[in-house]
Amino acid sequence: MLVPRLVWFRRDLRDIDNAALAAALASGAPVFCAFVFDTAILDALPSRTDRRVAFIHGALLELDAALRARGGGLIVRHGDARHEIPRLAAELGVGTVHAGRDYEPFARARDAAVATALAADGRSLQPVCEHVLFDGDAVLTQAGRPYTVFTPYKNAWLRRLHEAGVPWHASGEGALAKPLVACGVPSLADIGFAAVDLAGSGVRPGMSGAAERLADFRERMPRYREQRDFPAVKGVSYLSPHLRFGTVSIRQLVREALQVGGEGGMTWLSELAWRDFYFMILDRFPHVAGASFRPEYDAIVWDEWPQGLAAWQAGQTGFPLVDAAMRQLAATGYMHNRLRMVVASFLGKDLGIDWRLGERWFADQLLDFDLAANNGGWQWAASSGCDAQPWFRIFNPVTQSEKFDPQGKFIRRYVPELAAVPEKWIHAPWRMPPLEQAAVGAVIGRDYPLPLVEHDVARQRTLVRYAVVKKAGGG
Structure with missing residues (x-):
């Protein structure tokens, strides 16, 4: 036997x-x-x-x-x-x-x-x-080393994909043994946890929840490239928790992207390649879990500002798009990918707070938390990671808001105290004339906070802060 x-x-x-x-x-x-x-x-x-x-x-x-x-x-x-x-x-x-x-x-x-x-x-x-499409030595440089820049990695990843195809593991067939010991799933209370209303956050767990999300996204995938950056639009897949916990396989999602094709399917396929890339980085460069991928960035001196960190966490920074994103995270355990970049840049390059504190907050709050992707995203925003945003490129939270939530729909959904603010002022309500603030019931400094910082001043401080990297030849 x-x-x-x-x-x-x-x-x-x-x-x-x-x-x-x-x-x-x-x-x-x-x-x-x-x-x-x-x-x-x-x-x-x-x-x-x-x-x-x-x-x-x-x-x-x-x-x-x-x-x-x-x-x-x-x-x-x-x-x-x-x-x-x-x-x-x-x-x-x-x-x-x-x-x-x-x-x-x-x-x-x-x-x-x-x-x-x-x-x-x-x-x-x-x-x-x-958990990934390719791991180990499947995607290496011609010198046999791991890639540290995404675009050549993606090109090699795509070549490997077209050479090897997408495997299918026929685990849906075959007999299983009847358990010889007690089986079954204990209640949440049995393991010391309280029940959570996931339905209230629009999340349905399990394979059926993943299948439902995928079926919905399949119809929208052709428009993914044009719609993915706008948080008020249903433009992304919302599959990240299912991919995180494996209620759908990465292989199935790659097959779906290839089948849909076009700009939408290929753009989404590129995002799946980014996920593999960050897993590879964590696997081959495990120091990133607690330090900068590029060591010279660990010389940066961050501000100790507990009040600023707390305001960021609570969505009370005075910058509407940042606050809406942070409140979405608190309410649902989810944050739109464009907004993850915006709030990460804001914490490090506007507030001058160590990116690791933001990474840790996301680790506690995100339903789809994944160390590889979370760390990769935060180090990208902090410019300390591989193939990251240049340190001197700093998101302006107001122009990001104007570009990606132009009518303020997302802001009004999560920052209701600004619901009556006209579109003209919604992205920077402190600029609204005092009489108009009073008329719409959004007095800045009373009903909604004043900005924690002036972006232009904060930008100059960040350029000075990162000068240590420039001196070390890191940018």
């Missing part, structure tokens, strides 16, 4: 086109399926009310139902995965544990510990490429 296999679900909460599940089923051996609510991660969360934990929980309920329909079921443990997986493998008598490869420093250390524990017991951990 073949020795059973165990599939350890992590960031791949689906039973279709799942590389780890497909590898286990291909062995022909009995296959068990498990997930661990890892206390090493959960205990570090800032709140017991967490959208991400609720999303995972909803996805697990659906995954468990899908596995049960195939004769199996999901074994869910609550504890430290470094101990729970080896213990479960021993209980089930499995020889191999299959899992999607993870690239985050914490995950790599955890997986190394699990692999060591399994090996000591005569078992093995078999990681596979699952």
Whole structure:
């Protein structure tokens, strides 16, 4: 009789086109399926009310139902995965544990510990490429090194894509073993968390939620290039939480982009390549998790300004587009990609606050938080990352507002105290004449804050702040 296999679900909460599940089923051996609510991660969360934990929980309920329909079921443990997986493998008598490869420093250390524990017991951990289209040595320079500039990486990524095609892992077929131990998904309360109304944020977890989002975006993808930068327009995919937790596969999304084609499909495909790029950077240059990709940028001296940071976090900076974006994040756990760039630039280059504090805030707040993409985005805005925005290029929050929310629709949705402000003044309401402020019920300094900084003055301070980089030859 073949020795059973165990599939350890992590960031791949689906039973279709799942590389780890497909590898286990291909062995022909009995296959068990498990997930661990890892206390090493959960205990570090800032709140017991967490959208991400609720999303995972909803996805697990659906995954468990899908596995049960195939004769199996999901074994869910609550504890430290470094101990729970080896213990479960021993209980089930499995020889191999299959899992999607993870690239985050914490995950790599955890997986190394699990692999060591399994090996000591005569078992093995078999990681596979699952969360990205290409990893490892699949996309390298001609010199055999990892790329550090996106455009040549994307060109090589596309060449690899056209040469190798998009794989399909037939994990939707094959028999699963009936669990030999207790299975099923515990309640959120059982693991110490409170329920969260994800529906109120317009989010439906699980494979069905991903399929619904994808079907909706498929119709809009041809217009993606023209509409993606405007937060008041339904122009983006809204698939990021599903991609983050693997309720849809990256391979399926690449296939969809290729099938739609045109400028819309190819622009979205480029965004998926950016995601692979940031994963590769984190994998090959793990120091970025706590420091600048370009070391000379760690010489920058940031301002200690707790009040400025708190105002930014609360959406009370006095700059309407920045505040609307931060309030959207607080209300929904989501922020439009263009706005992520705007608020990141504002924190570092207008307020002079260390980008790592913003990165940490996003890590706590974003439903789709992913270390690789979050770190890549923040370092891009701070100019400290690979292929980042030049340090002397500084977003003007008012002109960004005028360009990407021209009628102020997005601002009025999330900053209701400015709802009656005329379009002429909505982007910089402090410029509105006092009598008009009183007439529309938006007195600046009373009903809505004065700007924390003057952008032109802040810009000059930033150019001085970054001079240390220029002296070091970094720009």
